[in-house]
Amino acid sequence: KAGVTQTPRYLIKTRGQQVTLSCSPISGHRSVSWYQQTPGQGLQFLFEYFSETQRNKGNFPGRFSGRQFSNSRSEMNVSTLELGDSALYLCASSLEGGRDTQYFGPGTRLLVL
Amino acid sequence: GNSVTQMEGPVTLSEEAFLTINCTYTATGYPSLFWYVQYPGEGLQLLLKATKADDKGSNKGFEATYRKETTSFHLEKGSVQVSDSAVYFCALSRDNFNKFYFGSGTKLNVKP
Numbered sequence: 001k002a003g004v005t006q007t008p009r010y011l012i013k014t015r016g017q018q019v020t021l022s023c024s025p026i027s028g029h030r031s032v033s034w035y036q037q038t039p040g041q042g043l044q045f046l047f048e049y050f051s052e053t054q055r056n057k058g059n060f061p062g063r064f065s066g067r068q069f070s071n072s073r074s075e076m077n078v079s080t081l082e083l084g085d086s087a088l089y090l091c092a093s094s095l096e097g098g099r100d101t102q103y104f105g106p107g108t109r110l111l112v113l
Numbered sequence: 114g115n116s117v118t119q120m121e122g123p124v125t126l127s128e129e130a131f132l133t134i135n136c137t138y139t140a141t142g143y144p145s146l147f148w149y150v151q152y153p154g155e156g157l158q159l160l161l162k163a164t165k166a167d168d169k170g171s172n173k174g175f176e177a178t179y180r181k182e183t184t185s186f187h188l189e190k191g192s193v194q195v196s197d198s199a200v201y202f203c204a205l206s207r208d209n210f211n212k213f214y215f216g217s218g219t220k221l222n223v224k225p
Contacts, residue, residue: 099144100206
């Protein structure tokens with residue numbers, strides 16, 4: 001089975017712009033989670049989607065949003081980018097969420113200038 | 114609440130040394146426990162997991178035992194290699210929470 005794929009792998013944006021990141025889960029997986037990873041804050045949970053519904057959300061401002069499509073693919077969007085949004089954004093998929101094992105993609109590295 | 118605490122890194126060892134990375138957790142109920150590894154420039158890879166008390170997860174020479182009495186899931190390897198140099202994350206998950214709780218990560222450096 002193909003693993004979790006994320007596009008693009010690298011992105012450079014300037015402050016104030018917006019960005020959309022994409023994640024394709026493992027075939028058959030219905031839950032998709034997003035995490036932000038930075039050297040200072042470590043891994044922080046953004047949100048989780050299942051069957052096109054957001055089931056859980058972390059403590060991030062409303063500039064961070066996401067969605068999931070009927071084929072389980074997911075996108076996350078960050079509007080009005082700030083320098084502090086520079087990070088590695090990781091997507092993970094699992095069968096149903098809950099305690100199911102999460103499988104991670106390679107991440108999208110976002111640099112905000 | 115739910116949380117995972119890992120030992121601070123970096124941990125520096127010589128090749129063939131014994132490795133222990135401590136992980137303790139706080140959670141009600143019966144969480145599943147995981148170790149993930151992250152190599153430079155990559156995402157997280159599942160290393161091993163355990164889903165109930167006294168289970169031992171193992172993979173690639175790494176082992177960890179789910180100890181409910183001490184709320185711990187320490188990672189061990191008998192003989193590390195240079196290729197084991199990476200960051201290791203301990204994590205827990207629970208039913209109905211739909212998120213993983215990760216520790217802060219422990220960087221391992223193995224010298225030849």
